[in-house]
Amino acid sequence: MDTAARPELETSLIDDLKRGDATAYHRAVREYSPGMLAVARFYLDHSSAEEVVQDCWVTVIDAIQKFEGRSGLKTWLHRIVANRCKNKLRSSNREVATDFSESLEPELADRFNAKGRWDLPPKLQFHESADNLVENGALSDCLDKHLSALPETQRSALMLYEAHQHKSDDVCNILDVSASNLRVLLHRARQKIFLMVETFQETGEC
Amino acid sequence: MLMCRGLAEIASDYIDGELSGRQNLTVKMHLMMCKDCRTFIGNLRASSSLLSAHSAGRPDEEFLRQIDERVTEALKNRATKDSESD
Numbered sequence A: 001m002d003t004a005a006r007p008e009l010e011t012s013l014i015d016d017l018k019r020g021d022a023t024a025y026h027r028a029v030r031e032y033s034p035g036m037l038a039v040a041r042f043y044l045d046h047s048s049a050e051e052v053v054q055d056c057w058v059t060v061i062d063a064i065q066k067f068e069g070r071s072g073l074k075t076w077l078h079r080i081v082a083n084r085c086k087n088k089l090r091s092s093n094r095e096v097a098t099d100f101s102e103s104l105e106p107e108l109a110d111r112f113n114a115k116g117r118w119d120l121p122p123k124l125q126f127h128e129s130a131d132n133l134v135e136n137g138a139l140s141d142c143l144d145k146h147l148s149a150l151p152e153t154q155r156s157a158l159m160l161y162e163a164h165q166h167k168s169d170d171v172c173n174i175l176d177v178s179a180s181n182l183r184v185l186l187h188r189a190r191q192k193i194f195l196m197v198e199t200f201q202e203t204g205e206c
Numbered sequence B: 001m002l003m004c005r006g007l008a009e010i011a012s013d014y015i016d017g018e019l020s021g022r023q024n025l026t027v028k029m030h031l032m033m034c035k036d037c038r039t040f041i042g043n044l045r046a047s048s049s050l051l052s053a054h055s056a057g058r059p060d061e062e063f064l065r066q067i068d069e070r071v072t073e074a075l076k077n078r079a080t081k082d083s084e085s086d
């Protein structure tokens, strides 16, 4: 179910949440927590991130009363998470550092010659598609492994943009990065996934 | 002139439609002549849609159940408070 794609469903979910309907919370927790966790992981380590997401849900019970629907529910929830994380960081004085200077992954950059032509071009066309991903458990596991190995900044950008289908403006807003830095984050993360799928397809190994 | 490496650097911007009209045209011209870059762009695009379909980063069920518990408790407290103030 994707309520974001169906505004009337989202409106009725918001009404149910405002009334304090436990079933509605059960549904909403399952639909929105993955994205909220992705946002929190941009700022915090895994267990602090989970803690923030839990705390946010409890505050949502009161905060939702004032929600006017100017933004979508998902964007609103992600902003609550981001603000809470920023406050937490401020109090622990921890900085999030990212290098935005290089747009190519070193492993990919090495595959071009001095003239800028392919030395080691991509050999195969990917035959794995979104459709057969579900049946391919090994590929799915491999994706999981590589996603969790991504730098947190790249993973959050990728998750919000690709998996949770946020608009660039929203992602910049939530993660507090510039538009050009977001482009670098996304591109670097996609290259890593590209390299992973290529290896997987050639060797069958992750 | 746009070389393969230069194209690879801006490949995601091309895929997401973030290039200017002029840059976009330069990429298209290169792609017409270069099979390797066509494969690269196709595969990078496939990687991107694989990710959209893959529900990774998904929290485990135990974590979600913990949230349910805290929410249920908070809802109960709230209901009690409301009835007391009535």
Ligand SMILES: [Zn+2]
Binding pocket: B003, B004, B007, B030, B034, B036, B037
């Ligand atoms: Zn080329």
